[in-house]
Amino acid sequence: EPEVTQTPSHQVTQMGQEVILRCVPISNHLYFYWYRQILGQKVEFLVSFYNNEISEKSEIFDDQFSVERPDGSNFTLKIRSTKLEDSAMYFCASRGAGLEQYFGPGTRLTVT
């Protein structure tokens, strides 16, 4: 069964560094999403992406964040200058013509 994959599974970075989190959505899917979950809290929406542009973003998704679909398969989330409060689990999700979203296994980002 097709699945969403994410790399790396765990990333440790120093405050102020740039990080890129990578996702490979399911191949025929059209809509792509990033969510994050701070330890012990609920999952929060960050951004949705469709037709090579952002369709919606939350208040969390400020100028430090950007998304890109650099080729036909990858979907990336970049954090330009990481802060301690960016430490979280980041989930990528995708969906096709239907509304059900399929989530990847997550990348645990630790900012020290």
Add this chain to the structure above:
Amino acid sequence: GIQVEQSPPDLILQEGANSTLRCNFSDSVNNLQWFHQNPWGQLINLFYIPSGTKQNGRLSATTVATERYSLLYISSSQTTDSGVYFCAAGRGTASKLTFGTGTRLQVTL
């Protein structure tokens, strides 16, 4: 935006017991999903159920869209069912999901 509330926040069961988890949402939705977050933090899709009833083994779910709630039933619980259960709701074309705060389930021997 949509508000999603889950109850109970915590639940402790003995193995073999049945349970019902509830999810209330504040507005009409066209997407309602249930997830199980395992100890490694992965979100496991359980059900996509914007309306109606579905069953998958010992798990079943019912969404009554007109009354804005969904229920997840776990029967004959096992220790491997432990973890946090989230429901998430969405509406519209882009249909971002708004998650509830989860129900933490612990199944003991």
